[in-house]
Amino acid sequence: MSFYDLTVMNADNEVVSMKDFEGKVVLVVNTATGCGFTPQYKDLEEIYEKYHDQGLEIVDVPCNQFAGQTPGTDEEIHSFCTLNYGTQFPQMKKADVNGENAIELFKYLKSQKGFEGFGKGPMALAMSAMLKKIDKDYKNNPEIKWNFTKFLVDRQGNVVARFEPTEKMEKVAEAVANLI
Numbered sequence: 609m610s611f612y613d614l615t616v617m618n619a620d621n622e623v624v625s626m627k628d629f630e631g632k633v634v635l636v637v638n639t640a641t642g643c644g645f646t647p648q649y650k651d652l653e654e655i656y657e658k659y660h661d662q663g664l665e666i667v668d669v670p671c672n673q674f675a676g677q678t679p680g681t682d683e684e685i686h687s688f689c690t691l692n693y694g695t696q697f698p699q700m701k702k703a704d705v706n707g708e709n710a711i712e713l714f715k716y717l718k719s720q721k722g723f724e725g726f727g728k729g730p731m732a733l734a735m736s737a738m739l740k741k742i743d744k745d746y747k748n749n750p751e752i753k754w755n756f757t758k759f760l761v762d763r764q765g766n767v768v769a770r771f772e773p774t775e776k777m778e779k780v781a782e783a784v785a786n787l788i
Contacts, residue, residue: 720767
């Protein structure tokens with residue numbers, strides 16, 4: 609199985625094939641509307657606007673698995689994002705990224721790039737402390753830890769990077785630029 613064999617449902621319940629993005633750089637992110645990391649939508653939109661015409665696609669998959677931070681319908685989530693952050697990139701149907709109901713896209717991404725840590729700094733320490741209470745073994749499994757985990761896929765369909773939500777968005781933008 610490859611990245612291009614996968615599909616995801618968009619907010620209109622239509623199948624979106626990753627094959628549609630063949631030859632492009634793809635950033636896949638699980639998002640939330642009521643999270644401390646939600647302002648990253650602004651950075652994601654800036655990256656999208658800067659690189660979309662050069663071959664970048666963002667696949668936004670809202671997820672309500674982390675502290676119930678995405679409680680709305682697909683329509684409400686889309687309205688929130690466009691009104692508050694002016695997002696133009698495609699938004700998929702709200703889905704699970706962990707557990708038995710996780711969509712195949714995220715099962716695949718996690719199999720290609722496991723968790724490598726939250727990095728350094730106050731947010732990284734806070735995330736580590738919180739996750740130790742939820743899953744004492746969180747460091748040793750590839751599960752998505754929180755909203756706004758990002759996977760970067762190159763033009764050949766290789767998953768080349770995983771960015772935890774604590775990663776500076778400048779680093780994400782730099783990694784995208786290096787593939788464009």
